Amino acid sequence: NAGVMQNPRHLVRRRGQEARLRCSPMKGHSHVYWYRQLPEEGLKFMVYLQKENIIDESGMPKERFSAEFPKEGPSILRIQQVVRGDSAAYFCASSPNTGREQYFGPGTRLTVT
Amino acid sequence: GDSVTQMEGPVTLSEEAFLTINCTYTATGYPSLFWYVQYPGEGLQLLLKATKADDKGSNKGFEATYRKETTSFHLEKGSVQVSDSAVYFCALSSQGAQKLVFGQGTRLTINP
Numbered sequence: 001n002a003g004v005m006q007n008p009r010h011l012v013r014r015r016g017q018e019a020r021l022r023c024s025p026m027k028g029h030s031h032v033y034w035y036r037q038l039p040e041e042g043l044k045f046m047v048y049l050q051k052e053n054i055i056d057e058s059g060m061p062k063e064r065f066s067a068e069f070p071k072e073g074p075s076i077l078r079i080q081q082v083v084r085g086d087s088a089a090y091f092c093a094s095s096p097n098t099g100r101e102q103y104f105g106p107g108t109r110l111t112v113t
Numbered sequence: 114g115d116s117v118t119q120m121e122g123p124v125t126l127s128e129e130a131f132l133t134i135n136c137t138y139t140a141t142g143y144p145s146l147f148w149y150v151q152y153p154g155e156g157l158q159l160l161l162k163a164t165k166a167d168d169k170g171s172n173k174g175f176e177a178t179y180r181k182e183t184t185s186f187h188l189e190k191g192s193v194q195v196s197d198s199a200v201y202f203c204a205l206s207s208q209g210a211q212k213l214v215f216g217q218g219t220r221l222t223i224n225p
Contacts, residue, residue, distance in 0.1 A: 004156075033212065042117075042202060042215035043157070056212060091156055093213075101147070102213060104156040 002027065004094050004105035012111045019079040019086070021108045025094030032075045033102060034067060037089040049075060082112045115140040119203050119216035126193055127224050134188040134219050136177075136203035144205040146170075146179055146186040147213070151200045160188075160201070195223045 005024040013019050025032050030051050035043040048056040049069035060067070064082075069075040079086055089109050093102035120135040138144065145164045149157040161170030163179035163186065170177050175190045186203060203216040 006156075031211070035213075035215075042217040043213070045212040045214070048211050056210075059212070093157075095211075101159055101162060104149075104158070106156040 004029075004092055004103050006090075006092050006105035006108050008108060009106060010109050010111070012113060013082050014113055015083055016081050019082050019110055021077040021079075021090050021092075021110070023075040023077070023092030023094075023105060025075070025092075026096075026103055029094035029096050029103070031095045031097065032069050033093045033095075034075075034077050035091045035093065037091060037107070039088070043091060046077075079110075082110075084112050086110060087112045115144070115205060115207050115210075115214045117203050117205055117214055117216035119201075119219050121217075121219070123220040123222060125222045125224065128195055129192045130223075132188070132190040132193045132197075132221070134201055134203075134221070136186045136188065136216060138184050138186065138203075138205050140184075140205055140207050140214075142208040143181075144207045146177070147204045147206070148175070148177055148186070148188050149202040149204060149215075151202065151218070153199075157202065193221075193223050195225050197221060198223045 032049045034046040037043045045059040047067045064080045066078045089107045091107045092105045095102045116139045147162045148160040150160045161172040163170040166181035168179045177188045200218045200220050202218045204213045
């Protein structure tokens with residue numbers, strides 16, 4: 001059973017470009033979570049999605065960031081007009097149900113130049 | 114709001130030493146508590162968990178006990194190995210909430 005998959009693993013963008021990060025949850029998991037890890041810090045929750053629904057986006061910056069989890073295909077975290085402060089590792093996690101432990105992907109390391 | 118405070122690192126020990134990484138939390142109700150481990154360049158792996166007071170989570174020689182009276186979930190291992198070198202994160206999930214709240218992480222280095 002494949003684990004949570006994220007791609008790309010590394011992404012370099014210039015300031016002002018768009019970044020698209022993809023997450024494929026584990027088979028049978030319909031809940032997806034995105035977290036951001038700034039250098040030398042812990043992970044901060046960004047958004048929680050179920051298929052076609054955003055359940056909790058309390059950790060998402062109000063501008064430039066959006067997330068989706070369509071009926072078919074991976075979950076996408078989209079960052080428009082990236083700035084240097086967006087440089088971080090972005091981790092996706094999935095779970096089969098609410099209240100269950102989360103399984104993490106390897107992360108996407110975004111560098112904004 | 115909910116929060117987790119971990120012992121600051123980095124922590125450096127010799128092989129076979131005893132390990133304790135302190136973790137305390139603030140949360141309403143009865144959260145579930147977790148320890149995750151992150152090896153260099155990788156994502157987080159669940160190390161152990163406890164879902165109610167006085168529960169003890171254990172895995173790979175690591176243990177942590179859910180202490181509600183002291184709001185703590187300290188990680189311990191009796192004899193560490195070089196392969197235990199990693200960053201360790203304490204986290205909680207509050208009742209009715211799905212998100213994990215993480216501590217800042219503790220970098221552990223074990224020297225042979």
